[in-house]
Amino acid sequence: xxxxxxxxxxxxxxxxxxxxxxxxxxxxxxxxxxxxxxxxxxxxxxxxxxxxxxxxxxxxxxxxxxxxxxxxxxxxxxxxxxxxxxxxxxxxxxxxxxxxxxxxxxxxxxxx
Amino acid sequence: xxxxxxxxxxxxxxxxxxxxxxxxxxxxxxxxxxxxxxxxxxxxxxxxxxxxxxxxxxxxxxxxxxxxxxxxxxxxxxxxxxxxxxxxxxxxxxxxxxxxxxxxxxxxxxxxxxxxxxxxxxxxxxxxxxxxxxxxxxxxxxxxxxxxxxxxxxxxxxxxxxxxxxxxxxxxxxxxxxxxxxxxxxxxxxxxxxxxxxxxxxxxxxxxxxxxxxxxxxxxxxxxxxxxxxxxxxxxxxxxxxxxxxxxxxxxxxxxxxxxxxxxxxxxxxxxxxxxxxxxxxxxxxxxxxxxxxxxxxxxxxxxxxxxxx
Numbered sequence: 001x002x003x004x005x006x007x008x009x010x011x012x013x014x015x016x017x018x019x020x021x022x023x024x025x026x027x028x029x030x031x032x033x034x035x036x037x038x039x040x041x042x043x044x045x046x047x048x049x050x051x052x053x054x055x056x057x058x059x060x061x062x063x064x065x066x067x068x069x070x071x072x073x074x075x076x077x078x079x080x081x082x083x084x085x086x087x088x089x090x091x092x093x094x095x096x097x098x099x100x101x102x103x104x105x106x107x108x109x110x111x112x
Numbered sequence: 113x114x115x116x117x118x119x120x121x122x123x124x125x126x127x128x129x130x131x132x133x134x135x136x137x138x139x140x141x142x143x144x145x146x147x148x149x150x151x152x153x154x155x156x157x158x159x160x161x162x163x164x165x166x167x168x169x170x171x172x173x174x175x176x177x178x179x180x181x182x183x184x185x186x187x188x189x190x191x192x193x194x195x196x197x198x199x200x201x202x203x204x205x206x207x208x209x210x211x212x213x214x215x216x217x218x219x220x221x222x223x224x225x226x227x228x229x230x231x232x233x234x235x236x237x238x239x240x241x242x243x244x245x246x247x248x249x250x251x252x253x254x255x256x257x258x259x260x261x262x263x264x265x266x267x268x269x270x271x272x273x274x275x276x277x278x279x280x281x282x283x284x285x286x287x288x289x290x291x292x293x294x295x296x297x298x299x300x301x302x303x304x305x306x307x308x309x310x311x312x313x314x315x316x317x318x319x320x321x322x323x324x325x326x327x328x329x330x331x332x333x334x335x336x337x338x339x340x341x342x343x344x345x346x347x348x349x350x351x352x353x354x355x356x357x358x359x360x361x362x363x364x365x366x367x368x369x370x371x372x373x374x375x376x377x378x379x380x381x382x383x384x385x386x387x388x389x390x391x392x393x394x395x396x397x398x399x400x401x402x403x404x405x406x407x408x409x410x411x412x413x414x415x416x417x418x419x420x421x422x
Contacts, residue, residue: 053171062314
């Protein structure tokens with residue numbers, strides 16, 4: 001899994017590429033932990049290049065949501081493909097996260 | 113991740129927590145834990161604990177092994193070794209739930225042993241055999257059970273919060289079993305149903321448990337409906353099929369030719385099995401290869417599947 005970081009004003013955008021599973025989730029967990037320690041309060045996870053997510057990947061995303069929520073921040077998701085979206089719907093995550101179709105839509109809504 | 117919940121008495125695994133939660137408050141009654149459906153919940157708790165330790169991972173379709181490392185818990189290690197051996201075939205979560213549930217009796221004993229060693233349970237009457245539903249397991253001080261129930265209540269009642277991962281796992285198990293009624297009153301259950309449903313969905317293994325339980329219930333309803341409508345009962349051969357499948361799963365038998373003689377079609381012993389099923393009206397039976405006798409199965413019996421020559 002690769003993580004590419006960009007910043008748009010105060011918002012950090014992470015492009016996640018590859019698979020988020022039991023092998024790669026520690027990488028994302030550590031990355032997100034560092035961002036939160038550095039004071040990030042608005043994070044967009046761009047999942048348009050994410051091919052696969054397993055239960056462990058879901059858990060780390062949820063854990064991050066909880067932590068950022070406790071700090072008064074927000075975590076946004078965008079670019080979910082049909083399969084990833086199905087998993088989010090089945091697990092009820094669509095009720096917990098603000099999910100946008102594209103990176104641009106997510107950033108526009110955050111600004112507004 | 114922190115995989116064990118620390119109580120005043122030490123660390124508990126998820127199966128141990130679920131087991132404790134299932135004990136009735138007043139008498140330490142174990143009648144709930146011997147219901148067949150609870151076997152699936154226990155199996156789910158084992159898988160969830162292994163998932164929390166990153167020993168296994170799951171998606172919507174399959175379960176697969178990851179880190180096959182000893183956990184120092186007999187129950188978890190037993191299942192983990194089997195998943196490590198067979199899990200590369202990428203079977204579904206439901207497959208593993210059903211497979212693990214076949215050993216639920218054995219795992220219950222191991223969980224009880226562990227809780228006894230941790231000083232959380234004690235046996236009132238040492239003369240009473242294990243596995244008996246008459247055996248009482250008083251909880252020392254009841255503190256551990258109350259702690260778990262309080263945590264479940266707190267998470268559910270805090271309607272807008274995001275639960276900790278471990279709490280999601282516990283509540284998902286509780287929501288998909290009969291255990292909610294031990295934590296909440298009927299009015300409270302009605303009030304908190306949306307929240308419980310929301311949390312119950314968050315774990316994919318919990319969803320698989322719910323699906324397996326639904327299939328089990330549907331199967332029982334179909335059987336009962338046939339009885340009520342006076343429809344033609346299943347033949348002894350049809351009744352034996354689930355037992356044969358159970359044995360094949362439990363012992364990893366892939367070919368019918370490798371079944372024990374009493375379950376292998378075409379053998380004289382199989383015909384005797386059919387006769388016994390017909391006479392008793394049930395295929396819930398065991399065959400003792402040493403004595404050559406059949407009996408109706410109960411939870412306190414060990415099944416002798418293979419004779420000394422097999």
